[in-house]
Amino acid sequence: MTTIGEALPSDPSLERTRSWGPWQTGLAILRRDLFVTGREFPIFLAQVILQPLFLLFVFGKVLTQLGYARPGYAEVLFPGLVALAAVLTGLQSTALPLVIEFSYSNEIEDRLLAPLPIGGVALEKIVIAAMRGAIAAAVMFPIGVWLLGSIPWTAGAAAGVVAMTLIGALLGASMGLVLGTFVSPNRINVTFALVLTPLLFTGSSQYPWPSLSHIRWFQVVSACNPMTYVSEGLRGLMVPNVPHIQTWVCFAAAIGAWLVLTAIGMIGFLRRARG
């Protein structure tokens, strides 16, 4: 029988471990998450797509066909639902796993003991969650074509749409980092109920923000939800003729909110990760 010691540090192949950098460890952890996401891809898609799919179907197709919504409403709705898919999938991809990994499974410990700064583990969480959010948003496009027949699209806006979608996914991931690290595990269920629904309906995904000028208080509430800037940004890029918040304002507000939430989430993460 071979012994445990045969490949101990005297083994030259293991000496390479010493020149291994934190970035490579971060990438190795990302590979683990990609591996797990990839293996459960159909389940993942079903999880993240059903909500925007039904919203699009009921509000964009059924209500329009029944005549309760105006014919052009689907065009207003679609960019908002892309934003919703990006932000909420990002959020759920950090918040829930963090709550579970920090409390019930302790799974995160092996990564916190890996040779990279603890903040790197949080950054990796944001990156993988943003990737999941971006995938969920991307899948909305073929679904939109299939449900609505066509989606609002201009070739010139492609780069802007991709950038705004990625920012939305990052924003959601950082919101999730804040939730997942500051909310105690036994309150996560009620917190999700209290946070997700308002987030879902105040993020200007179902209505253009400027059209709220007659319901001033709701306009103010919506302006406080960072998702509004992702919805409005995408709307401005995809259906520029609909009144919207100026695109540069949307980018600035979304990036600013992302930075602030990332900083707060990082503090929460370090607090949870270190005794």
Place this chain on the structure above:
Amino acid sequence: MTDTGEGAAVEVADLVKRYPKAPVDSVAGITFGVRHGEVFGFLGPNGAGKTTTIGILTTRIRLTGGRARVAGVDVMSDPVGARRLLGVVPQQNNLDRSLSVRQNLLFHASYHGVPRAVRKARADELLAQFGLDDRPDDRPDDFSGGQIQRMMIARALMHAPTVLFLDEPSTGLDPAARLFMWERVAQLKSEGTTVVITTHDMEEATVLSDRVAIIDHGKLLALDAPAALVRDMAGERTLDCTVDPGEAVDLGAVHRELVKLAAVDRVEDLEDPGVAGWRFRVYVQGETAPLVAVVAQAIGDAGGRLTDVRLGEPTLEDVFIHLTGRSLR
């Protein structure tokens, strides 16, 4: 006890940890060194500060004062460097439930930069050695506690750590699994890995450790080889006596009579709420058997009745009771 063991596998000097809002220090200034290649045991009751100390040494908990180095690396100033060189087997199952047993080992090694070919070979080797090669592709959910423990040890060994930390490794294990773990630790030692182990089990500390640190209330009370700790006890051998509580016994008289004897070092009361009656331990120089009649006589003279007698060699538990005045459990 001020020897931090410069250049040792683990060096700890004046280590202090106080958690926020805690009224007292969890670790209250301890200093010790762990030599390269030794098995070092931390013995103490729950809440003594063992796990906190291990948490600091493994970079998971930030120290409040003092300093700590693992394999020559300061855990506060270079935690990433320290994590490269140490392995941890925690108290609770923290295996990656989304991965199979084998993938747990492989991904752990990839975090530590073990090259692909090496980590595959090493995973197969460790799976075989730890008796996990019959179901390497199953998720760790439905394995026994002993198997989970083995997986976590195998995982920690994937990056060939210089110092391996085992936190309460035998808690919740059946005797066979415990024995298996002990054999692995002995083998690791024979291969030159430094092992730091926490336990509240005297037998485990005695069997496994080259040296044992006895810790209580965050303080280091003693540090030596188990045999030396026991040898340092005032009495070589003991006589545990139980006296019927129903009688009006003059305990003081019994004490005074016994300590007059040349063969008796001292007499200590034993606190054991599980047993009715007054229990005490007589620490004896030389043979214990001839003393039984004398002790029975002394108790009888004081109006009591001896109901049980046990002859014993001192153990680490006696050392602990001697140091803290109470039982380990």
